[in-house]
Amino acid sequence: MLSTLQLHLARVFLKIFLRDRQSLFFSLFFPAIFMTVFGFANNNEADSVRLAVANNAGSPVAGRFIDALESDELFDVSLGDEEKLRSGLLGGEYSLLIVLPAAFNNAAAGAELTLVVDAAQVRELGLIMPVLEQKLLAIEHELRGTTPLFTLTLEDVKARSQSYLAFLLPGLMAFTLMQLSIAGSGFNIVEYRRKGILKRLFVTPIKPSDFITAIVLARLIIVLVQLTVLLLYAVFVLNISLVGSYSAFYFIILLATLIFLCLGFCLGSIAKTQQAIMAIGNLVIFPQMFLSGVFYPIESMPALLQPLARVLPLSSVASAMREIANNGATLLEILPSLIGIAVWLILAFVLATRLFVWKEVAH
Amino acid sequence: MAIIEVDSLTKRYPLPNKKSEAFLAVNAISLRIEEGEIYGILGPNGAGKTTTLEMLEGLTDIDSGIALIDGIDVQENPYAVKQRIGVQLQANEYFDGVSLVELLTLFAALYDRHVDPLALLDRVNLRDKANAKPTQLSGGQQQRFSIACALVNDPKVLFLDEPTTGLDPQAKHNLWALIRELNNGGMTIVLTTHNMEEAETLCNRIAIMDHGSLVAEDTPQALILKHAPEPPSAPIHGDIEDVFLALTGHGLRD
Structure with missing residues (x-):
């Protein structure tokens, strides 16, 4: 099906890509770095509160209270002498100091605990106070031998954690493939024309279909390898699971790459200069980056923008990939997105064959 | 036997400021280039030299007229013509990060x-640069490499568009030697040039173009005898530069 000429040219395109260390670095590692940063920024486990406890009581009750605090992940407990801890608080070593009075035992009624805080840390207080009160209440119940009237139990309705990272992964993969594809056809064509390479190729017996096939083949390989690396990184390093079928996921990737390669051929045929392709390319890439639900769901956007956002090609691609990756949807279940993808594929292909005229593009 | 036959070749381009009007970039040119010739096309900037070459190479559509290369119609059978010609263009940049050997293998x-890239590089004296990238070559080396690329299909006709422009005298003479060598092997060479010495010493015949038309065509010696103004007192004849200026005038072009 593929001629040796097409394979040879595709191999040269791959070599060019692999030898361009700078863009290789950016295209291969940037999405991974991006995901890692987001992974840390959205880490659900908040930093623990550095809590100092000055135990002036020394009673079993005080000991139990300190045990309760230490067993809570929210706190990082330090014990010590009140004076020393106070200066530590001033020095910023601790966020909060609890002073247990000597009368903190089961005999006394209504012992008063003192919370010493740094005004700069006051913002956290609203979160910490209820936790402390709840701990005290628990000990009180225990000592008095009573059971609480009300308790809260947490139940996850989807029975799996849907972290932001899991939401981000398919969108980011869709965005990455769009960029790689548009750069692969559009940006490269303009560069090859500027250098006179297209003209030089044109005077050889190579057919435009050979040239296009080679670019498409090389880019498909680049995109598939790149996205697989990203996916492996997400699954094995960031512990994000892909719920749905891998073959359906890769099927969407394949179609999407073809859409954006065709769009790239259109842009590369229209734009005559490097500046023009940068401008037109950004005009296509940027709105999709923000409107296509890559970083946040389309549903969270202003109602007026939503219909526009949904017709963008990247929206169909990102939502199809996300449905498969996060919710395990089958191809049949994502039919609306599939229709969107099919329409864009046909549209982009027809436009590309109209606009990419070998002789005109070469000049 | 003529290997290139051109009859009334014409190319119109729309004027840059008035799209409705066209100017004649090439105006009904007729040429016969014999097999084994080194044929030079001279002319001021914008005379239509490159457009003429590009029509012969199939790069630019022919508006009217006929061009035959090795008996094959350029318009009717462009792919058969492309198999028989080698082309060196004015711009000769190549893919980044691909070595000379890899580029020659690709062009083949x-x-x-299949070609032996090293044997080709030997012919243009670049074997020691086999693994270099084109951007690492000097101007003269780049031109020689472009010629090597144009030789991968063992062409009958080699088109060179201003091959020595921008080269120092050493590189220029080196390139002329290469062109003569190729010509001695039987290859027909068609080149455009601004260099009068090149036209006079290298070419068997030259054509002078101006404003899209052919104003003269003959051997350098015949043209000098016919057109160079004879100095009234001195017995010395003029040279091709005198012929060129006498035919195209002294006015500056872009």
């Missing part, structure tokens, strides 16, 4: 051929 693949 475009003709569905």
Whole structure:
């Protein structure tokens, strides 16, 4: 099906890509770095509160209270002498100091605990106070031998954690493939024309279909390898699971790459200069980056923008990939997105064959 | 036997400021280039030299007229013509990060051929640069490499567009030697040039173009005898530069 000429040219395109260390670095590692940063920024486990406890009581009750605090992940407990801890608080070593009075035992009624805080840390207080009160209440119940009237139990309705990272992964993969594809056809064509390479190729017996096939083949390989690396990184390093079928996921990737390669051929045929392709390319890439639900769901956007956002090609691609990756949807279940993808594929292909005229593009 | 026959070749371009009007970039040119010739096309900037070459190479559509290369109609059968010609263009940049050997192998693949890249590099004296990238070559080396690329299909006709422009005298003489060598092997060479010495010493015949038309065509010696103004007192004849200026005038072009 593929001629040796097409394979040879595709191999040269791959070599060019692999030898361009700078863009290789950016295209291969940037999405991974991006995901890692987001992974840390959205880490659900908040930093623990550095809590100092000055135990002036020394009673079993005080000991139990300190045990309760230490067993809570929210706190990082330090014990010590009140004076020393106070200066530590001033020095910023601790966020909060609890002073247990000597009368903190089961005999006394209504012992008063003192919370010493740094005004700069006051913002956290609203979160910490209820936790402390709840701990005290628990000990009180225990000592008095009573059971609480009300308790809260947490139940996850989807029975799996849907972290932001899991939401981000398919969108980011869709965005990455769009960029790689548009750069692969559009940006490269303009560069090859500027250098006179297209003209030089044109005077050889190579057919435009050979040239296009080679670019498409090389880019498909680049995109598939790149996205697989990203996916492996997400699954094995960031512990994000892909719920749905891998073959359906890769099927969407394949179609999407073809859409954006065709769009790239259109842009590369229209734009005559490097500046023009940068401008037109950004005009296509940027709105999709923000409107296509890559970083946040389309549903969270202003109602007026939503219909526009949904017709963008990247929206169909990102939502199809996300449905498969996060919710395990089958191809049949994502039919609306599939229709969107099919329409864009046909549209982009027809436009590309109209606009990419070998002789005109070469000049 | 003529290997290139051109009859009334014409190319119109729309004027840059008035799209409705066209100017004649090439105006009904007729040429016969014999097999084994080194044929030079001279002319001021904008005379239509490159457009003429590009029409012969199939790069630019022919508006009217006929061009035959090795008996094949350029318009009717462009792919058969491309198999028989080698082309060196004015711009000769190549893919980034690909070595000379890899580029030659690629160009051969475009003709569905296998070549020995090192043997080709030997012919243009670049074997020691086999693994270099084109951007690492000097101007003269780049031109020689472009010629090597144009030789992968063992062409009958080699088109060179201003091959020595921008080269120092050493590189220029080196390139002329290469062109003569190729010509001695039987290859027909068609080149455009601004260099009068090149036209006079290298070319068997030259054509002078101006404003899209052919104003003279003959051997350098015949043209000098016919057109160079004879100095009234001195017995010395003029040179091709005198011929060129006498035919195209002294006015500056872009």
